[in-house]
Amino acid sequence: MSAIKKPSRTLAGIAGIVAVATLISKVFGLVRQQAIAAAFGVGAAANAYSYAYILPGFLLILLGGINGPFHSAVVSVLAKRGKEEAAPIVETITTIVGAALLLVTIATTIFAEPLINLVAPGLSDTSGVGSLTKAIAIQQLQIMAPMALFAGLIGIGFATLNAADQYWLPSISPLFSSITVIGGIAVLAMQLGHKITLPEYAILGGQVLAVGTLAGAFLQWLVQVVAQWRAGLGTLRLRFDFQHPGVRETIRLMGPATFSSGMMHINVYTDLFFASFIPKAAAALSYAGLLVQTPLGIISNVLLVPFLPIFSRLAAPEDWPELKVRIRQGLILTALTMLPLGAIMVSLSVPIVRVVYERGAFDRDASKLVASLLVAYGIGMFFYLGRDVLVRVFYGLGDGDTPFRISVFNIFLKALLNFIFVQPFGAPGLVLSTMGVNLTSMVMLLWCLNRKLNGLPWREWGIPLIWLTAGSAIAGVTSWGTNWGLQQILGSEGLLIQLLQLSVAGLVGLCLFAVFAIQLKLPEVDIFVSRIRQRFFRGSKG
Known part of the structure; x- marks a missing residue:
């Protein structure tokens, strides 16, 4: 029996391919968001x-994303079987998933208005801009409804190509959506050479965004399915081989994984439910979120991906002392990156938003709104990634139930905190509530780990984190002071001047934090420097 793939690439080489492709896709995603901001602002x-986009985007991330349930289930099944079994499994799974998601597509198209009412009830209680926003959203959802079908097919194609040792095309394909929207x-x-009213422009712009997004999803699926055919891993043929062991195993894995992953979204x-009662909040959340998720995604891949196999190898009780050392490394590395980055985002939130977005329809008021959200995001960046580190520990220990139970609890906690924080803080309260959920998750996960691992060295972990927090605060204040001083000398208008001030102020803050961190003589500083050198200066050799 010939294997479906041969390990012709090293693990580091595969990680390098995925990292580069992901970086390119994220850069195009940022450019896409800049184009949307310039054309439509927060209108x-x-x-x-x-x-x-919440439902089509949710399905695209859940079903079509890397490490999503479809991707994980199909890869795990195909990797253990011969190539001659791949086509029957892939074609049957595609038939089952395609039929189910076709029904979802039809239902989404028919019930678009009730779905928008459910997602954004605040739009129904307003007139003028609110009613226009609701009408545009309904039309956009109807246009993008077929993305439910493409999401599942993309996830299957992504997994099939990965199982065949093809990584570049699936990882780079998400940029098609950015290209089509741009x-x-x-x-x-x-x-737009002729005069049109503002509502007409908004309606036409909404159609452009929806059609461009749908076209991007179609192209992403198309390039994958062509490569899949050429590799002999299945076509669009309808197949009903439901009793095939590989098909049954895939379905068995997909169900619980899809439910568990869906809870997180x-x-x-x-x-968005609460944001619908706050004017312009939904768009502002999207703009600010991208500014945070771009560095978060890159840093988490570079620093934290290698820890999961390490945690798994140290799952036996006799290895727990070493496991505790590795957990500390993960948390300190997270602090070394997220704390100073978050502090700089807080102190330089306005210039960051102005440099990235402020042009065209994205005016000064929009910058202030998005900057206020970026401040809240910056405060919580460490908790966001720190929670991910601890979740990886539980997965390494073979315990997926504990993170799942905590995530279910967090759904109710998130709603409660949104209700509490939105009234006094407005839109930033939505982000602060997320920080509260992530902080609570970290505390609960650490408490559970303390019991599971027979105690944790709280003092050994806590003191470095306190010092790094203090150093980050100093770096943030220094960055703000540097930027303020440059503004007094150079003014604050003009993209090049703003970019120069932002770069200098950010660099001064980061350099100060680096000097501070080196003085702490933490072993994790050496690990951090080593990881950066391996990834960016030695390529796949690391």
Whole structure:
């Protein structure tokens, strides 16, 4: 029996391919968001898109994303079987998933208005801009409904190609959505030679965003399925081999994994539910979130991905002393990156937003709104990634139930904190509530680990984190002071001047933090430097 794939690449080489492709996709994603900001600001088209995209985007991330349930289930099944079994399994799974998601597509199209009412009830209680936003969102959701079908097919194709040792194309394919949306906005700009009213522009812009997003998902699936055919791993043939052991195993893995992963995304819906009562909040959350998720995604891949296999190898009780050392390393490395980065985002939130977004329809008021959200995001960055480190520990120990139970509890906690924080803080309260959930998750996970591992060295872990927090605060204040001083000398207008001030102020803050961290003589500083050198200076050799 010939294997479906041969390990022709090293683990580091595969990680390098995925990292580069992910970086390229994220850069295009940022450019796409800049184009949306310039064209629509935080107006009705962009605000409506945030609501309309939640269901198609949720399915695309859940079903079509790397390490999602479809990807994980199909890879785990195909990797253990011969190539001659791949096509029957893939074609049968595609038939089952395609039929189910086709029904979801039809239902989404028919019930688009009730779904928007469910996601954004605040739009129903307003007139003028609110009613326009709701109408645009309904139309956008109907246009993007087929993404439910493409999401599942993309996830299956992604997994099939990975099982065949093909990583570049699946990892780079998400940029198609960015390209099509940018292209649609460019065409819209060229067609606006005649005068149209603001509502007409918003409606037309909403259509462009929805069609561009759907076209990107279609292209992402198309390039994957062509590569899949060429590799002999199945076609679009309908197959009903439901009793095949590989098919049954895949379905058995998909069900619980999809449910568990879906629980994590309910918090996004909770935020948009409350955001619908706050003007322009949904679009602002999207803009600020991308500024945070871009560095978070890159840093987590570079620093934390290698820890999961390490945690798994140290799961036996006799290895727990070493496991505790590795957990400390993960948390300190997270602090070394997230604390100073978060402090700088807090202190330089306004210039960051102005440099990235402020042009076209994205005006000074929009910058202030998004900057206020970026401040809240910056405060909670350490807790966001620290929680992920601890979840990886539980997975390494073979315990997926504890993180799942905590995530279920967090759904109710998130809703409660949103209710509490939105009234005094407005839109930033939505982000602060997320920080509260992540902080609570870390405390609960650490408490459970303390019991599971027969005690944790709290003092050994806590003191370095306190010092790193203090150093980050000093770095943030220094960055703010540097930026303020440069503004007194150079002014604050002009993209090049803003970029220069931002770069200098951020660099001064980071350098000060680096000097501070070195003085602490933490072994994790050496690990951090080593990881950076391996990833960016030695390529896949690391």
